[in-house]
Amino acid sequence: MLVLDVSSSMEGQKIAELNEGVRQFLQEIREDEFALHSVELGVVTFGGRVTAALEFAPLKDVVDLQNFSAFGNTPMGEAVNLAIDALEKRKNQYKRAGVSYHQPWLVLMTDGMPTDYSWNEAAQRLRQMADNKKAVVIGVAIGHECDMQTLAEFCPADKPPVRLSGLKFGEFFAWLSHSMSLVSQSTPGMSPDLPSIDGWADIET
Amino acid sequence: MGNNVVVFDKPHGGTPLRLSQPVGTGGEGAVYVVPRPNDGKGIAVKVFSEKKLKESRNFLSEKLAVMVKKGRKNGGTLIRHPGVAWPQMLIYGDDGKFVGYAMRHAKGVTISRLAHAQLYKTHFPNLDRVKVAKMLVKLLKSADDLHRQHIRIGDVNLNNVLCDGDYNPCWIDAGSYQIGVGDENDGPRYPDESAEKFHAKTKIWRCPVGRPEMTPPEHLGKDYSQIDRTYAGDLFSLAILAFQCMMLGKHPYEYIKCGSPVENLMKGHFPYGNSGIPAGRTGDAPQGPWRPMWNHYPDAIKQLCTRALAKEGRRPSARPHLKEWIIALQAYSQTLNQSEKHRREMIPQAAKPQNLTRSQFWGRMRA
Structure with a gap:
């Protein structure tokens, strides 16, 4: 599940690189036959309002996404709540059908800080999910305006958010698709060794 | 190891084997298919990654040498085994150092x-x-x-x-x-x-x-x-x-x-x-x-x-x-x-046939 900041501060090169990164992610991950048959993808964007840009769907049914445009404030809490609700719903469907599943991944990317009132609650909810191993939460900060401390409240203590080095969206999404392909080849309930994040992470912060 | 790397079947003065696209890559290294020097038949060459070689080049070269030797014993039982791609020879880099091994090219x-x-x-x-x-x-x-x-x-x-x-x-x-x-x-x-x-x-x-x-x-x-x-x-x-x-x-x-x-x-x-x-x-x-x-x-x-x-x-x-x-x-x-009685498909739709007891059998006959 991708939860992406498309608020007005993302205007310009940031949103362009994000769009290109997501496009490339879809292309790369579809080339892996294991991922194609087991990964499901959902996208929630927040910018002015919260949008389910892509309802949760098996990768093989996903058509290309429309480009996002930057607009409005940053209702991150609401977006995270919507994403968690979608994940929980899907998990319950799996449980009822007796389908085993890998821990879902939730990628939260932002260049600012939440502007909605209820973000604390959403942050706590997400953090708890990660702490209880119900989800893998990856917080990615874009640029130096991003408030790392606030973003950290959404992430588990042992996996703090990482700042993207420059605008290396491409490198980040390449890492994400590689990770997804390793996860989809592993036994549900097991966590495979993931590739190094050195390619996209800003290590100095 | 990238594309177009050349490796050798002997530490010095061996036949060069040119590696192109790997047929498989993993955490340990990559596998390439090249024509065998003596008869041109395709063999698979596994080349360990730099990291793996740095960690354990000596262990690997010693172990693989033992394997190659063992493979030739008893008339080459292991080397010729159709169900095992056993190491056949060691492979060296242009500096004469061990980098991997060659085996039969298994299909599939x-x-x-x-x-x-x-x-x-x-x-x-x-x-x-x-x-x-x-x-x-x-x-x-x-x-x-x-x-x-x-x-x-x-x-x-x-x-x-x-x-x-x-x-x-x-x-x-x-x-x-x-x-x-x-x-x-x-x-x-x-x-x-x-x-x-x-x-x-x-x-x-x-x-x-x-x-x-x-x-x-x-x-x-x-x-x-x-x-x-x-x-x-x-x-x-x-x-x-x-x-x-x-x-x-x-x-x-x-x-x-x-x-x-x-x-x-x-x-x-x-x-x-x-x-x-x-x-x-x-x-x-x-x-x-x-x-x-x-x-x-x-x-x-x-x-x-x-x-x-x-x-x-x-x-x-x-x-x-x-x-x-x-x-x-x-x-x-x-x-x-x-027997047609048993289902051959992986996910059978019908229930499994039961071996009926005598009374069940007669019960069904009457019904």
Whole structure:
């Protein structure tokens, strides 16, 4: 599940690189036959309002996404709540059908800080999910305006958010698709060794 | 190693082998296919990554040299074995240092595509229970041949076997197997675990890799490079692999409601079969196609799975031997071939035919 900041501060090169990164992610991950048959993808964007840009769907049914445009404030809490609700719903469907599943991944990317009132609650909810191993939460900060401390409240203590080095969206999404392909080849309930994040992470912060 | 790297079949003055696109890459290195110097036939060359060589070049070159030598013994039984891609020669870089080894070019794709609820349709579209049983018989016979040569496979998993379209499986990644020198007289192949000691003069090159969810409970949580693999350990891992092949990739310890696969493996928490947990209770066999898929296997095979994977299988000496698996699987494929009564498809829609008791039979006749 991708939860992406498309608020007005993302205007310009940031949103362009994000769009290109997501496009490339879809292309790369579809080339892996294991991922194609087991990964499901959902996208929630927040910018002015919260949008389910892509309802949760098996990768093989996903058509290309429309480009996002930057607009409005940053209702991150609401977006995270919507994403968690979608994940929980899907998990319950799996449980009822007796389908085993890998821990879902939730990628939260932002260049600012939440502007909605209820973000604390959403942050706590997400953090708890990660702490209880119900989800893998990856917080990615874009640029130096991003408030790392606030973003950290959404992430588990042992996996703090990482700042993207420059605008290396491409490198980040390449890492994400590689990770997804390793996860989809592993036994549900097991966590495979993931590739190094050195390619996209800003290590100095 | 990138494209167009040249390696050699001797440290100095060897024939150059030009590597182009790898046919497979993994954590340890990459595999390329090149024409063999003497006859132009395709051979597979595994070149270890710089990182791997930096860590353990000496260990690997020594171990692979022992393997190549062992492969040529007894008229080349191992090198010529159709079910094992055994190392045939060592491969060197242009500085004369060891970088990898060459083996037979095995055809096909990894059986992680056969034991997969979706991908089998692409790679093995005519897969059925007869084909799975026959493939497993060949695979386990090859494993038995390796054991007879005092080799422990160690890192048994769905990515270490290739299978072609005619269901001929081949063990790959032989470089990781555990091999010893001087262990030719270490007694019967399946002694009690406690008695499975190595000869005092034995030198062992261990299998330093593995996956926790495929590892026998007695070896779990230990550093793979520090443990001596055993035949009984292989029997456990091979039982998981056989189960996965028969169940379209389902891991035997993978549950919906309780525990991680490794926790369940430690406890011998195997939910299938007669001794399993009743449906509806916590930890029972997963719903969906898995129950009918399992139920349609004959009791002999179910019992082998249970003996290896349920609680009693935690005792290494209690695990069924490969011979028992081979006999049961052969009998199963024969039954399927001879009788229309049993379902051949992987996921049968109809209920399993029952052997009726006398009174049930007459009861139905009257009705």
